[in-house]
Amino acid sequence: MRDVRREASVLHLDLDAFFAAVEQRDKPSLRGRPVVVGGTGGRGVVATASYEARVYGVRSAMSTREARSRCPHAAFLSGRFSAYREASRAVMGALREASPLVEPLSLDEAFVDLAASPDPTLADLSVESVTAFAERLRARVTEVTDGLTCSVGVATSKFMAKVASDLDKPDGLVVVAPGTERELLRPMSVTVIPGVGPATADRLRRAGVQTVADLEQVSQEELVRLVGSAHGAGLFHLARAHDDRPVVAVRETKSVSVEGTYDSDLSDLRLMEHLLVRQSGEVAARLAKAGLSGRTVTIKVRLHDFTTTSRSATLPEPTDNPAVVARVVRSLLAELAAGVETGPALRAGVRLLGVGVSGLADWVQDDLFADLEAPDESAGTDGEADDLPEPPRARSTGWAPGADVVHDEHGRGWVWGSGRGVVTVRFETRESPAGPVRSFPVDDPALHLWQRPEDEPTDDPGAPATRAGGLSAPG
DNA sequence: TCTGGGGTCCTAGGACCC
DNA sequence: TCTGGGGTCCTAGGACCC
Numbered sequence: 001m002r003d004v005r006r007e008a009s010v011l012h013l014d015l016d017a018f019f020a021a022v023e024q025r026d027k028p029s030l031r032g033r034p035v036v037v038g039g040t041g042g043r044g045v046v047a048t049a050s051y052e053a054r055v056y057g058v059r060s061a062m063s064t065r066e067a068r069s070r071c072p073h074a075a076f077l078s079g080r081f082s083a084y085r086e087a088s089r090a091v092m093g094a095l096r097e098a099s100p101l102v103e104p105l106s107l108d109e110a111f112v113d114l115a116a117s118p119d120p121t122l123a124d125l126s127v128e129s130v131t132a133f134a135e136r137l138r139a140r141v142t143e144v145t146d147g148l149t150c151s152v153g154v155a156t157s158k159f160m161a162k163v164a165s166d167l168d169k170p171d172g173l174v175v176v177a178p179g180t181e182r183e184l185l186r187p188m189s190v191t192v193i194p195g196v197g198p199a200t201a202d203r204l205r206r207a208g209v210q211t212v213a214d215l216e217q218v219s220q221e222e223l224v225r226l227v228g229s230a231h232g233a234g235l236f237h238l239a240r241a242h243d244d245r246p247v248v249a250v251r252e253t254k255s256v257s258v259e260g261t262y263d264s265d266l267s268d269l270r271l272m273e274h275l276l277v278r279q280s281g282e283v284a285a286r287l288a289k290a291g292l293s294g295r296t297v298t299i300k301v302r303l304h305d306f307t308t309t310s311r312s313a314t315l316p317e318p319t320d321n322p323a324v325v326a327r328v329v330r331s332l333l334a335e336l337a338a339g340v341e342t343g344p345a346l347r348a349g350v351r352l353l354g355v356g357v358s359g360l361a362d363w364v365q366d367d368l369f370a371d372l373e374a375p376d377e378s379a380g381t382d383g384e385a386d387d388l389p390e391p392p393r394a395r396s397t398g399w400a401p402g403a404d405v406v407h408d409e410h411g412r413g414w415v416w417g418s419g420r421g422v423v424t425v426r427f428e429t430r431e432s433p434a435g436p437v438r439s440f441p442v443d444d445p446a447l448h449l450w451q452r453p454e455d456e457p458t459d460d461p462g463a464p465a466t467r468a469g470g471l472s473a474p475g
Numbered sequence: 476t477c478t479g480g481g482g483t484c485c486t487a488g489g490a491c492c493c
Numbered sequence: 494t495c496t497g498g499g500g501t502c503c504t505a506g507g508a509c510c511c
Contacts, residue, residue: 038479045479047511060511063477106482106511195484197509230485231508251483259480296503306478312504354480 004242005156007125008178009115011134012153012161013141015091016170018108020050021148022087023077034058034074036067042263043351047079051170084108090144098137103247111158112137113247130154131175138173156181157243163192181241186213193238200227215239252362253292257300258282259354265304266350269337276333277326279355284322287357293318294357297328301336304349309342311335318361329355 015021019037024030034053038046044064056071064076088107095102101113114122114130122133134152141150153164155176163185164174176184190196190204190212203226209215216239224232237243258279266272276299287293298312311332319325336342 041479042476043479045477047479061478063479065476066478109511195509199508228486254483255481257481261479264476298504308506310505314503352479356482 004181004244005115006178007115008127008130008154008156008175009113009125010155010158010161010247011112011114011130011137012158012165013091013095013110013112013137013150014152014165014169015087015108015141015145015148015150017048017050017054018087018148019048019079019084020053022080022083023075024050025145025147026083030075034071035077036064036071036074037077037079038064038067040064040076040078043261044078049074087145087148091141091148091150094137094140094144098133098140101247101249103249103251111161111247114154116247127175127177131173134173134175138171157241158245158247159194159238159243160184160241162194163188166192185239185241186211186216188212190215190235193235195231195234200231203227212239253290253360255356255358255360256283256286256290256292256294257298257354257356258286259300259352259356261302261352262350266353267347269333269346272346272350272353273330273333275353276329276355279353280326280329281322283355283357284320284325287320287360292360292362293320294361295319295359296357297325297332298356298358299329299332299336300352300354300356301346301350302352303345304351306351307345308352309336309345314359318359319357325355325357 020035023035023037024033032052033050034056035050036046036053036058037048038044042065046058046060046062046064046067048060049058049067053067053071053074056074058067058071058074067074068076084107088104091108092102092104092110095110095112098119099112099114099117101116103111103113105111114125114133117133119133122129131154134154138150138152142148149171151165151169151171152173153161153167153176154174155161155164156178160176160181164176167174185192188211189201190209191201192212196204204210204215207218207222207226209218215235218226218236220233220236223235226232227235260275260279266275295316295318296312296314298310300308300310302308313328313332315324315328337346
């Protein structure tokens with residue numbers, strides 16, 4: 001493994017109290033006053049507190065209720081994300097002018113690789129050069145954002161640059177001279193190391209480790225024993241300021257999800273299904289917009305006591321189809337509802353529901369229906385699938401895993417996979433909505449195609465209209 | 476009436492294959 | 494026939510980050 005860069009060429013930039021600062025910039029009446037941006041509902045938490053609010057002990061991730069009791073006269077705002085995205089775009093643009101190698105970590109944070117900068121003043125990466133450059137960059141950020149300030153750290157690694165940007169907040173700059181990293185780090189708490197949160201800090205504390213200096217005394221084997229192999233090896237190296245991770249400009253998305261916490265607990269399974277199906281539509285829309293599709297669908301359920309459980313299923317092919325996602329989501333919810341422990345737990349109260357899709361491919365599946373006739377428009381647009389009119393048709397090609405509903409004498413099921421002349425069907429039965437899987441020859445006359453008209457509940461005017469069975473025929 | 480929402484990464488166990 | 498190993502995929506849960 002390479003050790004560390006010899007020059008301080010990694011810059012970390014962090015916008016100060018970002019959401020709150022945008023609000024104060026845009027609303028002069030809020031300037032100089034405590035501002036809290038975050039969830040304003042009964043179960044909201046603070047996303048950002050302005051420095052005026054921090055004086056009263058208001059912090060990120062604190063419940064809004066707690067923040068209100070600490071600072072009742074603050075302005076509590078739910079946030080204007082389009083404004084934050086706009087400001088973030090301006091900042092990232094300014095950073096890319098400085099160097100093509102910019103790695104955004106979130107709307108308000110990024111790494112910049114100064115070694116990749118074409119700027120002639122950075123021909124040598126001396127402490128003096130990078131300091132002057134960083135000051136100009138900070139001024140430029142304030143200029144393009146119409147007044148926002150930022151804190152910047154520059155060092156030989158991502159880890160040290162991030163530590164440095166935290167040392168002189170707000171509106172500060174710290175450059176760590178190469179070679180001085182370890183003495184800077186030693187007196188600090190182990191919690192400065194990224195990845196050391198409450199649980200890891202607690203384990204280390206019980207082993208007598210509280211500072212980075214303490215951590216340096218522990219062997220790699222011991223650390224692996226304490227916190228696992230990946231984490232242990234990471235801690236061993238970071239304790240010594242050994243970090244050669246590159247600045248990476250583009251990172252691929254691994255999952256897309258939507259979740260929501262409700263002000264009061266849910267106990268009605270039909271309502272849960274309705275909400276999950278709506279979230280399925282949102283997830284699918286975001287996948288489609290990003291040109292992504294994924295194979296694994298996960299539902300997440302947080303119970304009234306905050307215990308969290310999830311169920312997932314992996315499809316044979318990636319999808320971005322809302323009807324497909326919704327169908328899997330329904331069967332996963334049914335699986336939880338049928339569980340001897342999870343079923344009663346669900347009915348006892350659910351505070352959060354979520355839907356996610358992972359196992360992403362950066363291509364969209366071919367439209368399997370391009371050569372099919374349009375679906376029969378008379379084939380029912382209301383009611384339950386049980387009410388569908390009769391005229392199923394057999395089909396020999398173009399089965400859509402996850403999308404098509406079929407039935408045979410065993411009951412109703414949906415296509416789970418197809419290929420080599422065989423269609424695999426996962427049946428829904430009264431006893432087991434995610435029921436048995438059977439295979440059929442594609443031309444099996446016992447196998448009839450159904451189109452299910454109600455993937456979005458009809459009593460929801462806000463729900464997007466979807467084609468029956470997810471078919472994408474024109475017209 | 477404590478505890479958001481969007482993510483990433485890791486672990487551990489089981490299935491299955493060679 | 495028995496034993497063992499490695500590799501990959503999948504699932505569930507947990508820790509962490511901004």
